[in-house]
Amino acid sequence: MNINQRFSVLFLSVAAACLVAVDCLPGQTTAESLEVTGIWPEAVERAGRCKKNWDEVSPLLLKLEQSIKANDPESIDAKLLGKGHVAVQNIIRDAEVLLQMGETAGVDYMFRAVDAKRIIEKAIELAKMTDAGQKVASQATAYKQKSDSKRTKAIENLRKLLSQKQLEKAETELNELAADIDLFHLWLNVSDAQFVSNQYSQIAKDVRFPINQARAAKTKQLALELIKKQQVKISALIDSAVAAAGEIQSTGKTTIDGQPADGPAAFSKYLKLWQAEHQKVVNCLGWASAIDGQLEPSLQNLMGLSSVPANWAAVDLELQSGMAAALIKIIAADTIQIGAGDLPRVYQQYVQTLGEHANKIGDPKFIAACESALDGLAKKDPAFAARVDNYRKATVDLLDWRNRYAHTAAVNQQATYPKSADLIGTQDCTPELKSGLPTVLPPIKTKVGQTVSATHVFGVNATAAYSGLEGRSWASVKGDLLQQSEVDALAHDLFATTENPPLTVAASTAIKSAMNREYESLGGTVLAFKPEGMSTRFAKLAPVMSGFLTPGQPTGEPAKRNDLILRVDIEPRWLQHKYFFVKLKK
Amino acid sequence: MKTPQIGKRVWILLMTAVLVGGCSKEEVDKMVADVKQSAGDLKSSANDALAKTKQAAQSVGDLTGATDFTGSAQMKLDTATAFASSYIRLIPAGDGRPALLQIKSSPDGGPEKFPAFLVQGETEGQSLASLNGKSIPVRVFAQQTDKGTVWSNVNGDPIMITIQQVEKRFVAKFEQGKLIDSVNESQIVTDGTFESVEF
Numbered sequence: 001m002n003i004n005q006r007f008s009v010l011f012l013s014v015a016a017a018c019l020v021a022v023d024c025l026p027g028q029t030t031a032e033s034l035e036v037t038g039i040w041p042e043a044v045e046r047a048g049r050c051k052k053n054w055d056e057v058s059p060l061l062l063k064l065e066q067s068i069k070a071n072d073p074e075s076i077d078a079k080l081l082g083k084g085h086v087a088v089q090n091i092i093r094d095a096e097v098l099l100q101m102g103e104t105a106g107v108d109y110m111f112r113a114v115d116a117k118r119i120i121e122k123a124i125e126l127a128k129m130t131d132a133g134q135k136v137a138s139q140a141t142a143y144k145q146k147s148d149s150k151r152t153k154a155i156e157n158l159r160k161l162l163s164q165k166q167l168e169k170a171e172t173e174l175n176e177l178a179a180d181i182d183l184f185h186l187w188l189n190v191s192d193a194q195f196v197s198n199q200y201s202q203i204a205k206d207v208r209f210p211i212n213q214a215r216a217a218k219t220k221q222l223a224l225e226l227i228k229k230q231q232v233k234i235s236a237l238i239d240s241a242v243a244a245a246g247e248i249q250s251t252g253k254t255t256i257d258g259q260p261a262d263g264p265a266a267f268s269k270y271l272k273l274w275q276a277e278h279q280k281v282v283n284c285l286g287w288a289s290a291i292d293g294q295l296e297p298s299l300q301n302l303m304g305l306s307s308v309p310a311n312w313a314a315v316d317l318e319l320q321s322g323m324a325a326a327l328i329k330i331i332a333a334d335t336i337q338i339g340a341g342d343l344p345r346v347y348q349q350y351v352q353t354l355g356e357h358a359n360k361i362g363d364p365k366f367i368a369a370c371e372s373a374l375d376g377l378a379k380k381d382p383a384f385a386a387r388v389d390n391y392r393k394a395t396v397d398l399l400d401w402r403n404r405y406a407h408t409a410a411v412n413q414q415a416t417y418p419k420s421a422d423l424i425g426t427q428d429c430t431p432e433l434k435s436g437l438p439t440v441l442p443p444i445k446t447k448v449g450q451t452v453s454a455t456h457v458f459g460v461n462a463t464a465a466y467s468g469l470e471g472r473s474w475a476s477v478k479g480d481l482l483q484q485s486e487v488d489a490l491a492h493d494l495f496a497t498t499e500n501p502p503l504t505v506a507a508s509t510a511i512k513s514a515m516n517r518e519y520e521s522l523g524g525t526v527l528a529f530k531p532e533g534m535s536t537r538f539a540k541l542a543p544v545m546s547g548f549l550t551p552g553q554p555t556g557e558p559a560k561r562n563d564l565i566l567r568v569d570i571e572p573r574w575l576q577h578k579y580f581f582v583k584l585k586k
Numbered sequence: 587m588k589t590p591q592i593g594k595r596v597w598i599l600l601m602t603a604v605l606v607g608g609c610s611k612e613e614v615d616k617m618v619a620d621v622k623q624s625a626g627d628l629k630s631s632a633n634d635a636l637a638k639t640k641q642a643a644q645s646v647g648d649l650t651g652a653t654d655f656t657g658s659a660q661m662k663l664d665t666a667t668a669f670a671s672s673y674i675r676l677i678p679a680g681d682g683r684p685a686l687l688q689i690k691s692s693p694d695g696g697p698e699k700f701p702a703f704l705v706q707g708e709t710e711g712q713s714l715a716s717l718n719g720k721s722i723p724v725r726v727f728a729q730q731t732d733k734g735t736v737w738s739n740v741n742g743d744p745i746m747i748t749i750q751q752v753e754k755r756f757v758a759k760f761e762q763g764k765l766i767d768s769v770n771e772s773q774i775v776t777d778g779t780f781e782s783v784e785f
Contacts, residue, residue: 387681393694394677397690405727408768408769
């Protein structure tokens with residue numbers, strides 16, 4: 001199936017779902033709208049126009065819905081229906097373009113507008129039974145007759161533009177013609193309405209088909225350009241890290257950004273590059289999802305993959321396994337060449353670097369392999385190895401018991417703080433666009449104010465923190481999660497000072513993670529839910545949120561266009577660090 | 587006797603070891619661990635298992651001339667709790683770190699058996715013997731079952747423990763120690779005794 005066919009299928013399936021969902025009326029207005037991915041810069045403007053039209057028409061829709069429910073034709077203001085219909089049809093036209101641009105927002109507005117169109121149609125049917133409605137219907141018939149020739153002329157002009165391949169101009173003029181028809185068309189009797197439809201439908205098809213096709217192709221081209229611009233070069237990065245290990249083994253140094261770098265400096269640099277590359281893979285997954293991008297050869301080539309992985313998770317796992325092996329090689333290379341004098345300093349630098357990044361890397365096997373490699377390094381100096389061993393004896397049990405205390409305390413809380421994925425994962429709350437946001441969100445919003453928990457929490461700074469993606473949700477927390485007294489107590493228990501930093505990766509990670517506001521979980525009250533297109537979230541994931549998806553976590557298949565992720569804004573009540581548990585004061 | 591099965595196993599194990607050329611302390615330790623495991627497997631109740639373990643260990647002690655290889659401990663948690671073993675050591679100072687007294691229910695690397703505990707505190711002592719008669723501020727952790735609530739004294743509120751050497755054992759005691767329950771957050775004021783063997 002080529003990309004145009006995919007778009008057609010998506011559009012048709014959205015439209016079909018709307019027809020099936022008879023009871024799927026908006027029910028209420030919503031100020032919520034999805035942020036766009038922006039593969040096309042003009043998608044922002046299109047989505048903005050959809051929102052403006054929706055905000056304008058939704059009060060009318062609410063009134064009409066009440067009138068329909070009450071079967072009260074007299075309460076319908078017939079004069080407003082034509083303009084309302086134009087607004088709704090404008091949303092449909094913009095939403096269709098947004099769909100072609102790879103935007104989840106297009107799915108949302110298409111669902112909303114098709115539902116809204118049905119309300120307007122029903123309202124006009126009812127209004128026709130009133131005197132005021134009959135008056136508008138007569139005016140519509142008169143206008144139809146008066147404007148027949150104008151439409152014929154406009155259609156001739158459109159044919160001319162088509163023959164001149166002026167597709168964009170033709171689309172603009174077609175939309176003007178369509179908006180004019182939308183104003184009166186639904187008021188006509190059956191034969192007149194059929195006449196106008198016949199007039200319009202063929203030229204609409206002839207104009208829209210080629211421009212839609214061109215737009216879909218351009219979307220694919222733009223998405224591939226964005227992927228290319230990310231310069232994900234997995235094999236090249238792994239090769240470079242392996243080469244650095246080789247140089248360190250023979251000379252003790254390598255070169256990074258034109259500067260000489262020793263083992264720990266190279267290790268730190270490549271650990272950061274790994275995380276940056278992982279985040280780029282997630283961005284690429286987002287853009288690829290927007291174009292329903294399987295890992296076709298063009299994508300594989302763009303991303304510099306050494307083999308042909310089956311899916312997106314495999315891409316990230318290739319990066320993970322390659323970089324993990326290369327980084328361990330750097331420690332092993334240093335072990336071979338290091339002199340006794342440098343050993344304690346070098347060992348501690350590795351331990352500090354791992355402590356800083358261990359949680360975001362989120363790969364226990366890699367961390368264990370590093371610890372094993374560092375044991376090998378320490379053993380080159382038996383006296384230093386004995387110091388490390390004593391330090392481990394003095395701290396390992398304490399860490400284990402602190403972990404048990406925090407874990408049991410948190411497990412007890414979690415009984416009344418369900419995971420957000422479980423809170424919203426019920427059938428009526430699935431974050432997926434099977435209809436528009438005004439229908440999808442209300443059942444989800446009933447959970448505002450409930451208690452909820454989230455796992456893998458990372459502080460961004462003193463004002464914000466986020467959790468890793470779990471199921472279809474992630475948590476956003478405002479405020480400073482730093483627990484300084486706990487950091488101090490932990491440092492005291494682990495005998496850590498500036499002069500004598502921790503000598504094990506576990507102890508280093510304990511203190512660094514507490515300082516960096518990294519928590520195993522937190523619980524709190526839901527303040528709000530904010531829907532996001534899944535592909536949009538992936539494409540726009542900022543480097544500061546590199547713990548959002550741990551390596552290997554991206555799903556195997558690209559997100560579907562109607563997949564949503566919910567950002568859950570939480571007011572925290574308790575925090576579970578790996579080694580302490582804190583209840584927060586209000 | 588109520589525990590012939592355990593006694594017989596120890597006899598067979600030890601006699602085999604002796605007949606094939608004697609055995610080291612490590613080997614005896616392993617046998618003790620094996621016996622304790624057998625005791626745990628045979629009995630469902632924790633107290634019965636503890637009784638068996640102590641008897642088995644005593645049997646080994648009788649044979650080798652030692653009084654006890656594993657020590658024992660008691661602490662009042664929400665109920666009076668007996669711990670099957672208690673090991674003590676002094677981890678020497680280093681890297682700006684003071685020496686550390688450590689008492690725990692399982693040796694390094696062994697599987698944790700429940701009830702379990704850890705007592706740990708900084709000291710200026712140079713050896714366990716030098717701690718005789720001393721009081722030391724410690725952190726205390728205890729748990730009756732895997733995944734059960736954990737009792738501990740809070741940061742900055744150490745429990746004072748006193749050490750007495752009795753032959754080869756070290757008896758550590760505390761009274762009126764405040765422990766917090768990790769699940770219910772309730773506080774208990776309690777005491778504990780740890781008759782420990784060096785490891």
